[in-house]
Amino acid sequence: MDVNVVLTYVAFFALAGLTLLSALAVVTLRNLLRSALALVVTFIGVAGIYLLLQAEFIAAVQVLLYVGAVTVLILFAIMLTERLMEARLRQFTGKWWLAAPLVVLVLASIVVSLLGAVWVERPKEALPPEPVASLGEILMTRYALPFEIASVLLLVAMVGAIVVAWPIRDRLKVVEEMEERVARAKAGWKERSGSPKDETVEVAR
């Protein structure tokens, strides 16, 4: 066998093992922060498999978005939620028997679809010199609608986040107004407390 093929196999099984083990760790570790970090390893493993499939763009985006942004967001959420920081959580509830048939169903559907799939060992055409360029073209023409819908969805989520965060700003405004009132009251008090002095001066004269 060609040495490159052997290396590819070695890399695939190493990555697959890493991904599966870390995914297992995500759902079994009792410290939420460690779970999140195990999730990072899972993401990187999946990115590695994308690389093996010569989908460099997807791999890079996977790392950029999931490791660089999503996980950081999760970590922030965990760190800002006080009770989650040091808690040792239970990962299993008593209702596993409800979830089990569902999981089996999903697994079965995946296995069935995999068994029925036609495997292409090698793409029929060679990759274009700039795969990203053709990807961009397809996104802007054939898949324009899903692309736009995804963008709108993200925009809606962002606006929603701002709306959710809005009342806090109002509360801040209220606090500011109150502080202003207090300041004004203080200034008025100073004026009043300043006037007796003048009187005493007058009396002294």
Add this chain to the structure above:
Amino acid sequence: MELLIQGLESLLGAFLPYWVIVLLAFAIVITLILFFPTFLFMLMTWLLRRGIARIADRIGPNRVGLGPFNRERTRQRWTLWGLMQPIADGIKMFTKEDIVPEKADRLLHRIAPIAAIVPSFLVFAVIPFGKGLVATDLNVGILYVVAVSSIFTLVLLVAGWSSNNKYSLLGAMRTAAQMVSYEVPMVLSLVVPVLFAGSLSLNRIVENQGAWLGLRWHIFYFPLGTLAFITYFTAALAEINHTPFDLVEADSEIVAGYVTEYSGMKFALFFMGEFLNAFLVCALATILFLGGWQGPGVQLGGAWGYLFSVFWFFLKTFALYFLLIWIRGTWPRLRVDQLMHFAWKRLVPVTLVNLLLSGLVVIVVRLFLS
């Protein structure tokens, strides 16, 4: 890579099977990529200390050199301007006591400094140091660099959290917020040279700047390229927590940020990560805007062309690094709120408009040329 395999095969093909040669080629390249940054780190610490000392009107480390370990003699010669100082620093770091806080998350506290240097080392794999001198020329090179560097944010958060120290955690949160914010204008200005070159591959971006005796750099595409260079460099300074954005190490407020609870070699590893990131920022700015290894003399055939290309690359990169040292020695630090305002209200709009205009110009130019 293929070149190296062919060369090795012609040398050793008679004694060794092909797969050993392939593995050997991989081993050579990986070893080079692992060793080179380490030496670079040592050189850069020395440059920084000497440069800052010069700016502050001090002398800086000038004693540790080669030669006889005799006080009178070393002072006169073989001190080599203190070039061996980094080695002394390294020995010192190794012999220091490694202190782990009692209530720290020991596993994560140990992993964080190791993980801090991994992204930097990974980025070195795609940097074209000269004509044909690149370990792997990924066709999404620039995206790979951005993606891998973004892991550093995560490492900082882990380091800060696992130390179980309020200053560490505050420093880490602050830095993570800063890095996530500045990543946006940085990537937006990175896209401008990508548009000019029509490729994400670092090597092809460099080749695009090869005209006019290797002087048609993207920074000279006035004003779009110039503006992109300035915004990229500013955002990148914040991305690597360099002065004036070094809020992580605001010692008057949060002790030393996420490295507060680290000592000895672990501390040194974090600094290695930061220094290598500084180098990579300079290298990327060189590749994207300053023509990379292009320059007069590269067009020559044979060994001279290769030598010139490596020379130009390192000359430009270290010139930019001196700019960093200069900034570090002279500028004050921004406040947190100023930092965020600057990112979202100044840099992001400017880079967005710049990107749109660049796209427009590229399309118009292409229409008129074809």
